Amino acid sequence: MKPTSLVILTTTAIFSMSWVIPALADVDYHIDINQPAHHLAQVSVSFPQTDSDKLTVNLPVWRTGRYQVLPVADGVRLFNATDSKGQSLPWKRTASGEWQIALTKPTSVKVTYQLHANELGDRLRHIDNSHAYLDASGVFMYSPAFRQQPVTIKMAVPEGWQSYSGMDKGPKSHSFSAPNYDVLVDSPIETGISEHVSFEADGRDYDVVFWGEGNYDTQKIVADLAKISGQASAIWDGYPFKRYLYMVHATSGARGATEHLNSTVIQIPRFNFREREDYLRFISTASHEFIHTWNVKAYRPQGLVPYDYQSENLTDLLWMAEGSTSYFQNQLLLRAEVITAKEFFDDLSKRIVLNQHNPGREVQSIAEASLGQWSSTWGDYALNHSVNIYSEGYLASMALDFSLLNDTQLEHSYRDVHKALYQEYKIPMGYNVADVQSILKQLSGKDYQSWWQEFVNQPFSLPFDELLGHAGLTTTYGKSAxxxxxxxxxxxxxxxxxxxxxxxxxxxxxxxxxxxxxxxxxxxxxxxxxxxxxxxxxxxxxxxxxxxxxxxxxxxxxxxxxxxxxxxGDLTIAPLDEATDAQKAFYKAWLGVDWPFDDKGEWISTAD
Missing domain, CATH: 2.30.42.10 (PDZ domain)
Structure with missing residues (x-):
């Protein structure tokens, strides 16, 4: 077994023949952002004393939230290691993200290296004259021997910068602390020249940090984030955090978002906030990442527990981690009245069209797509022979939701599945297919193995009009199609x-x-x-x-x-000519809001 695969899940002693676990002591990190114009910083890591004959240190080869191996260590130069007396120690590079330091006697070890950080779009690390975004997986090395030790982070930054993170603040400015490396790696730091706003929702504290100039409306964004943040109880019965940080980057082109333990970073081109279509894309992304705080961070599939930072973490349930999050994201916005029902169904209509024009849905299952996510690409071959865990995972989640609603006479929905996962499989536990099927049986009294085989383990196509008919809806291209x-x-x-x-x-x-x-x-x-x-x-x-x-x-x-x-023309979702009370009740049980049409079949708008 490689040293990198040795993970301590509790403080209980677990021993390896090659090293002895030291007494609990801090791992101290320091980063000096000394050449921001050239994207450079100097990093040092001080490890406690070890009695082993070697110390293995690693930089992850991937970052959480992006299931793909990346050339992370390419940003490291001038690696050096010294003992407690400042004497150089011999070392060798043993893998793309691994260094082994030879030891002849018990000693603490200090590792130093130069870091180049210009991967903004990867949300990995980025340093310039205005800020630094630091995801620990691309910045701070760790040792498997000390992965569970407390960590402290101290930063030297240009004058006038402010620093934010989901981690606890340290005793000095620009310092943080975490109980272990796993918390550090899931708590990125935003430091620089930024705008900061705080709010409270449902008894929890929230911070929003804006970096970069753009055409965003700070007050509107904060107001809508507050509405979203107050909707968690629609699915779960508690919070995995006391404080949450939204980091918003208005960029020169980079886009995307990544969820973390109690924070998220969302990147949008700086002038892509004002138009309604652009804003909906942004706020939907914010909702998606917020939901991930539970689904993926608080509970996740066994293949991702614990994280192995040095290799691929395979699971056939990645569609639930990502696709189900996509499925819930606009539901929270709808409940919070951040979007209208029409906007909700416009999005669903586009997803249906994409599915119908994707030949890959006849070739690949979402279970196979989940396992293949680490090596997935996009292009002609992928379109014709693959499915996407986000889009097809959304539709599979919808099919499962409708099945559960029908099987329980509207008593339970797919939300209850995720509520149970949060209650019963919190980290450091992980859930598997049998666990999900067990929850489904507990809720419905029915065996879902055949459903799983039809919709998860093999390619599927959904009868959308039949499904939507349960909620009094249908698809149409209009009367003049x-x-x-x-x-x-x-x-x-x-x-x-x-x-x-x-x-x-x-x-x-x-x-x-x-x-x-x-x-x-x-x-x-x-x-x-x-x-x-x-x-x-x-x-x-x-x-x-x-x-x-x-x-x-x-x-x-x-x-x-x-x-x-x-x-x-555009596919739209419209009400049936005479939707029944039972169909309207199904609609409300499904989305948690009232029937959105008036007596003439016109949309009733409720969002700002």
């Missing part, structure tokens, strides 16, 4: 080229023999441009066969393509 021609392909969208990015499996282009990377030159012998391709295709009707001139591997070819049809 039309169809347009479809070639079953999409361009890369880069510059003005006509290079195919995707070719839909079993669509017209696929059947014509086209593949991603082919470049369209002409249609029926006439030159075509990227901005004119759609207009040119619309000159034809469904069933027409056109001749495409293409370059494939630099060779000019001509192929015949028969156009098919696709609906024109």
């Amino acid at each position: 039309k169809t347009v021609v479809d070639a079953g392909m999409a361009l890369s969208g880069l510059h003005d080229d006509l290079i195919l990015a995707t070719v839909i499996k079993n669509g017209p282009a696929w059947k014509a023999g086209l593949t991603a990377g082919d470049e369209i030159v002409a249609i029926n012998g006439l030159k075509v441009t990227a901005d004119g391709l759609t207009k040119r295709l619309n000159d034809f009707i469904v069933g027409d066969t056109i001749k495409l001139s293409i370059f494939s591997d630099d060779r000019l070819k001509e192929v015949s393509l028969r156009l098919t049809e696709q609906p024109k």
Whole structure:
């Protein structure tokens, strides 16, 4: 067994033949942000005395919240190790994120290294003249021998900076403490020039830190975050934190978000806050990450417990960790009246359309996608042969929710499954498939193994109108729905080229023999441009066969393509003509809010 796989879950002594666990003592971290303009800092880690003949230190090869191995250690240079007297110790690099230090006698060890931090979009580490965002997985090394020891963090930062973290504050400015490395690695630090606002919701304290200029409305964001933060009781019966930190980055292009133990970081391009569509994307992300504080951080699948920071952590339940979080995120916003019912169903409509246009749903199960997340990529192959744990996990969660509501005559919903997971499988425990199925049986009195086989262990397609019908709803393209021609392909969208990015499996282009990377030159012998391709295709009707001139591997070819049809316009979700009281009751049990339509079938808006 590798030293990196040795994890102490409690303070009970667990021994290895290669080292002896030392007495409880702090691991002290210090970071000096001395060259912010060049993204550089100096880091030192002081480990307590050990009686072993070697000390292994590691920098994680991945960070929590992103299930992918990253070149984290590439930011480390000038590594050095010294003993308690300041004498240099011999060391060697034994893996991409591992260093072994040779010891000849009991001694404390101090490790120092230069850190380059310019990975803002990875939400790993970023230092510049205005701030530093420090996720410990990309900044602070640890030793498996001292993983459970208390840690202190002291920082030397430029004058005028303010520092924030979900960790406890230390006795001095720009210092923090944590009970162990696992808390440190899940409590990133934001330090720099920022705007800070505090609020209280449901007996808990919250901080919001804004870094970067942008077109955001601080008051609106804080007000909506307060509404979201007060909705946790809709699913769970308690909080895993006393204080929570929202970190908002208004960036020059980086985007994304990551959940942590009692905080989150959300990155949005600086001018992507004001328009309603942009704002909904931001606030939905905030809700998603807040939910993760329970689902993933407070309880998570066994494959992720405890975290192994030096290798992949496989689980076939990653769809529940991510997809179910996506499923709940807008429900919390709807309950909090941050979004309207129409906005909720506009989002669901888009998810349905994406699912229906994803050939991969006929190929890959969400269990397989969960296991393959660590090596997943995106592109033509993924579209045609894969599913996404977020989007398909959302739909599987919805199917499970509807099944549970029906099986319990609306007494229990999928929310109760997650409430039970929080009650019964808090970290350091982890849950497995059998545990989830056991909860489902306890709630419904029914065995869900066959459901699991149909919707989780094999590819699935949902009968959306049948499902939504339980809640008095249906899908529609409108009374004046039309169809347009479809070639079953999409361009890369880069510059003005006509290079195919995707070719839909079993669509017209696929059947014509086209593949991603082919470049369209002409249609029926006439030159075509990227901005004119759609207009040119619309000159034809469904069933027409056109001749495409293409370059494939630099060779000019001509192929015949028969156009098919696709609906024109946006899919929407609307009420059935005469929704029954039972269907309206199902709707309320499902989403926790009243029927959103008036007597004429028009939306009743409730959000600000």
